[in-house]
Amino acid sequence: MQSSHSFNETPRNSPWAEVAPEDWNNWKWQLKNRITKLEQLESLIELTSEERKGCLFADKKLALAITPYFFNLINRKDTLDPIRLQVVPKVQETTTAPEELLDPVGEDDTSPVEGIVHRYPDRVLFLVTDRCASYCRYCTRSRLVSNAQDYNFHPKFDIGLEYIRNNPQIRDVLLSGGDPLLMSNNKIEYLLSELRKIKHVQFIRIGSRIPVFLPQRIDEGLCEIFKKHGPVWMSIHVNHPNECTRELAEACEKLAFSGVPIGNQSVLLKGINNNADIMRSLIHKLLMMRVRPYYLYQCDLITGSAHLRTDPREGIKIIESLRGHTTGYAIPQFVIDAPGGGGKIPINPNYIQSVTEDAIIMKNYEGKTYSYPLKPTGIVKNNLSNPELIQPMLT
Numbered sequence: 001m002q003s004s005h006s007f008n009e010t011p012r013n014s015p016w017a018e019v020a021p022e023d024w025n026n027w028k029w030q031l032k033n034r035i036t037k038l039e040q041l042e043s044l045i046e047l048t049s050e051e052r053k054g055c056l057f058a059d060k061k062l063a064l065a066i067t068p069y070f071f072n073l074i075n076r077k078d079t080l081d082p083i084r085l086q087v088v089p090k091v092q093e094t095t096t097a098p099e100e101l102l103d104p105v106g107e108d109d110t111s112p113v114e115g116i117v118h119r120y121p122d123r124v125l126f127l128v129t130d131r132c133a134s135y136c137r138y139c140t141r142s143r144l145v146s147n148a149q150d151y152n153f154h155p156k157f158d159i160g161l162e163y164i165r166n167n168p169q170i171r172d173v174l175l176s177g178g179d180p181l182l183m184s185n186n187k188i189e190y191l192l193s194e195l196r197k198i199k200h201v202q203f204i205r206i207g208s209r210i211p212v213f214l215p216q217r218i219d220e221g222l223c224e225i226f227k228k229h230g231p232v233w234m235s236i237h238v239n240h241p242n243e244c245t246r247e248l249a250e251a252c253e254k255l256a257f258s259g260v261p262i263g264n265q266s267v268l269l270k271g272i273n274n275n276a277d278i279m280r281s282l283i284h285k286l287l288m289m290r291v292r293p294y295y296l297y298q299c300d301l302i303t304g305s306a307h308l309r310t311d312p313r314e315g316i317k318i319i320e321s322l323r324g325h326t327t328g329y330a331i332p333q334f335v336i337d338a339p340g341g342g343g344k345i346p347i348n349p350n351y352i353q354s355v356t357e358d359a360i361i362m363k364n365y366e367g368k369t370y371s372y373p374l375k376p377t378g379i380v381k382n383n384l385s386n387p388e389l390i391q392p393m394l395t
């Protein structure tokens with residue numbers, strides 16, 4: 001039984017309805033036909049003036065790029081469509097609020113060599129490319145991806161690999177970027193095989209939105225590489241149930257059948273998924289695709305993101321509405337990646353009402369109060385019904 005069959009196929013809209021399936025399902029065709037220019041976008045949807053101005057500025061900040069596959073999921077009549085809001089630029093991106101930062105989670109300060117962020121002692125973030133299949137308008141690394149700003153990031157694998165080889169405390173390597181799966185199978189195979197040769201590297205994972213933007217990329221050749229060099233874990237990035245298509249389900253299925261455990265990282269975004277019903281629908285769909293919700297991120301304080309950021313207390317409320325009310329596996333950990341480089345800090349609803357000398361007093365998901373003793377509360381009794389019978393077994 002293929003789980004992907006519980007997901008409906010998305011009808012193709014103009015101008016792609018007549019594209020031959022072998023083109024549409026070819027990831028290189030999808031990349032070649034990306035929407036990258038204002039005129040292309042205007043031929044497909046009626047842009048608001050905010051969007052139009054946003055597109056004019058996009059090349060100075062974060063390039064415009066949307067795969068036809070992903071664009072096809074937009075309801076074109078709806079200017080508030082949750083997919084549209086993630087990938088169509090808006091003029092608000094060009095304004096900077098006082099709290100906003102170009103490097104919102106302080107990565108540059110913890111970068112020992114170009115391409116490596118070494119914040120936690122035992123693991124590194126390894127930025128292997130600056131390109132993505134499509135660009136998320138709230139990208140936390142917009143300073144370096146898409147090459148729109150003068151950041152001059154030139155990913156060089158060998159410097160990063162050498163750093164990992166020389167630092168035996170690194171047991172976990174997270175490949176990210178940009179999107180590592182945009183690289184050729186040859187490059188991916190080279191990277192994974194070099195990492196596998198390093199004895200102290202125990203855990204390898206890839207952060208990628210390719211299964212969401214360009215599911216066609218998850219081809220047989222790539223799956224063979226994961227089988228050969230696995231276990232490789234993957235964190236994908238799905239924000240809204242509308243992204244959970246037949247194609248994404250099939251891509252996840254291929255990855256899972258190649259031995260890749262998949263987690264999901266969502267970003268809490270205003271008007272997109274800051275709503276308990278939407279989040280519940282998303283995480284249920286993810287479980288049906290064998291994807292374990294991993295993190296829910298408070299949106300980083302990236303420049304030009306004020307229009308998409310929410311109050312973190314909304315995230316706490318959403319988690320509170322899920323915990324106990326649905327499958328524990330479905331519930332992501334809500335985190336704030338602390339501005340200035342503090343790393344990811346878990347933000348949880350408060351289930352502890354008080355801790356006394358004798359007990360921890362807690363509230364359950366229904367709001368009822370329970371306590372758990374901190375030490376024995378009376379005389380310790382033998383709880384066996386007939387101790388004489390058991391005694392020979394104990395001696």
Ligand SMILES: *Cc1c(COP(=O)(O)O)cnc(C)c1O
Nearest residue numbers: 117118119120123124125174344
């Ligand atoms: C998120 C992140 C990691 C991985 O953190 P986990 O909690 O293990 O998923 C590692 N390094 C950096 C710099 C990160 O931002």
